[in-house]
Amino acid sequence: MPRPRQALLSRDRIVETAITLIDADGLDAFSTRRLAAELGVAGPSLYNHFPTKDAILDAVAETITARVDVSFFGTLDWREALRRWGLSYRAALADHPHIVPYLAQGPGRRPAALAMADAVYGALVAAGWPPARATHIGAAMRYFVAGSALGSFARGFVEDPTVYAEQYPHLAQAHRLAEHQRSVDEGAFVLGLDALIDGLSRSYQETVGANANRPPAPDGA
Incomplete structure (x- = not known):
């Protein structure tokens, strides 16, 4: 044969x-x-x-990790790079939610995961973030993205209106969430992502920015 x-x-x-x-x-x-x-x-x-x-x-x-775009780091402002990375990261994981618990264990020896961590950490440190805080930011983003990709808030409600209408008047339209799953879940993620980056931006101005604008100390000080 x-x-x-x-x-x-x-x-x-x-x-x-x-x-x-x-x-x-x-x-x-x-x-x-x-x-x-x-x-x-x-x-x-x-x-x-x-x-x-x-x-x-x-x-x-x-x-799956190799599908996440990290090309923004080193070319865009750290805030915009972080935002675009978050969107790309979630998109890759949301397409394969069942593997997220395995990914959440950490990069291990996987080259794409290590390259992603290196790109994020390196860009944040280069932007002026202290190394420890850059580590915290990368970890916080991973927690946020993984949690968002792992489950669906919208899918958590059944499509039967009688379940909510009488006992939970404020949830009278909750049975419709499932049919709008994509817009609800993606909208919630973008809202949280923007809020996270806004908070980091304020922290940056209060710490890194303040130190950058501080006049040099006189000789002998």
């Missing part, structure tokens, strides 16, 4: 199939056996490309 022109498996094919399965069934339901079945191969075939299940999950996390 002639050999196929293309290999049955590749790292990219394994990763993209793993993403599809995790998106559909969740992280807890994901297994190498299920992945192999979806790919139409025997389980051990996967280990020619990935030594463990965690290695596959790392590659999935790396692929």
